[in-house]
Amino acid sequence: MNWESLLSLKRYGDTYARPRAQQDELRLGYDVDYDRVIFSQHFRSLQDKTQVIPLSQTGFVHTRLTHSLEVSVVARSLGRMAGARILEKYSHLRDLGYKSNDFGAIVAAAALAHDIGNPPFGHSGEKAIGTYFSSEKGMAVMSSLSRKQQHDLLHYEGNANGYRLLNRSAPGTPGGLRLSYATLGAFIKYPKESLPIKPSTHISQKKFGIFQADLAHFNDVATTLGLENASDSPEPFNRHPLAFLVEAADDICYNIIDFEDGINLGWISEAYALEYFINLVRSTIKKEIYSNLETTAERLRYLRSLAINNLITDCVDLFMKHEEAILQGAFSKSLTDLSSYKVQLDDVLSITIKNVYQHKEVVDKEIAGYKIISTILDALTTAVVNDFNNQKTSYDNLVLSACKEARITTDSIYERLLDVCGYVASLTDGQAVQLFNTLNGRI
Numbered sequence: 245m246n247w248e249s250l251l252s253l254k255r256y257g258d259t260y261a262r263p264r265a266q267q268d269e270l271r272l273g274y275d276v277d278y279d280r281v282i283f284s285q286h287f288r289s290l291q292d293k294t295q296v297i298p299l300s301q302t303g304f305v306h307t308r309l310t311h312s313l314e315v316s317v318v319a320r321s322l323g324r325m326a327g328a329r330i331l332e333k334y335s336h337l338r339d340l341g342y343k344s345n346d347f348g349a350i351v352a353a354a355a356l357a358h359d360i361g362n363p364p365f366g367h368s369g370e371k372a373i374g375t376y377f378s379s380e381k382g383m384a385v386m387s388s389l390s391r392k393q394q395h396d397l398l399h400y401e402g403n404a405n406g407y408r409l410l411n412r413s414a415p416g417t418p419g420g421l422r423l424s425y426a427t428l429g430a431f432i433k434y435p436k437e438s439l440p441i442k443p444s445t446h447i448s449q450k451k452f453g454i455f456q457a458d459l460a461h462f463n464d465v466a467t468t469l470g471l472e473n474a475s476d477s478p479e480p481f482n483r484h485p486l487a488f489l490v491e492a493a494d495d496i497c498y499n500i501i502d503f504e505d506g507i508n509l510g511w512i513s514e515a516y517a518l519e520y521f522i523n524l525v526r527s528t529i530k531k532e533i534y535s536n537l538e539t540t541a542e543r544l545r546y547l548r549s550l551a552i553n554n555l556i557t558d559c560v561d562l563f564m565k566h567e568e569a570i571l572q573g574a575f576s577k578s579l580t581d582l583s584s585y586k587v588q589l590d591d592v593l594s595i596t597i598k599n600v601y602q603h604k605e606v607v608d609k610e611i612a613g614y615k616i617i618s619t620i621l622d623a624l625t626t627a628v629v630n631d632f633n634n635q636k637t638s639y640d641n642l643v644l645s646a647c648k649e650a651r652i653t654t655d656s657i658y659e660r661l662l663d664v665c666g667y668v669a670s671l672t673d674g675q676a677v678q679l680f681n682t683l684n685g686r687i
Contacts, residue, residue, distance in 0.1 A: 245573070252424065252425040293307055312355070312358065319348075322351060331344055350427050353430075354487070373665050389657070396455045430490050437459060438455075471483075485570045500551055503592050514540045555589075620679055620680060646679065
């Protein structure tokens, strides 16, 4: 891989080149990517989607929207700092017009979109979709599909749905958001299809990021960026180097912010929290400032800010230390896995898992979310399959009318099912609850 290809400003369907030196500095292509994501319908729906605590009415806790905005801010810093050092190392990139802020803009836009394909109710929504298709009814619906197509649905993946949503044509937006290939590359944490599954410890192989329906689009992106691996490699495509920074931004935020949410909800004691935060910032804390902070909330804000800054600096150092291996596709771990703060992060995460992720309120609402998603998916899938087979009932017509934004028009049963799942995944928590109540006769 080489940086000039990796920073491609090409957009899907382009018939002309987009050299960096010819870009309008007041309306840079990478900045346009950010704007297109933030004004998209799917991004806006994140304001009512669970980050960790579903349907919380207790104080301020993060939604997918606030989480995504914070991840984007951290990602921008990571990208700019890494970009400055990359340009020092590869001075020819400056001659081509690239600037350190370009790297920040790419990573910020990709990070802004990183959760855009996730269903309502957190990971339980994702699991509910896969579980539905593993049922007797779901297997019957998929009987005509290829093994790979079935695997897409049985192991439904929000990352792959995110890629699909970003690039799916809609009324008024042919070709979807048409983001630059650099931003799409940074967005794809898992540059692979769902099958085959080969034994690998590489972080990019942990999940899959591309549905069968989107392979042609992805192959064009990957070829332009130069992500192809050697023919005998177990990983057919390398991860875009900047995807490591997007992943690091997400890791930093959910480690720190989910912990903070637990404190705000009273599920993690404040005194306990101060101790764990201090362990992350011992090398940079200014005692004269800290000692003058009067409330626990002030101390937590100060420590959180220092912790995030320390982790950003550490991850940039790690990125540059391993930059050549990353370009060769030989770097196989996340940056935070190698962080000098790994022990402290693991301690914070263990407390968050016990006190937040496994809290009764979270578990109870995930169970409810599971039921809600399964009910909606069953009703809409039944209606869509009956429509495909010319066997629609009057009830099916009502369901399709209620879910008209699903825009299911394809003649492929596989893509119809993907579109059903994409529609269900696009619902906010509140919309899903409302539709569930309607389907169950609660007006």
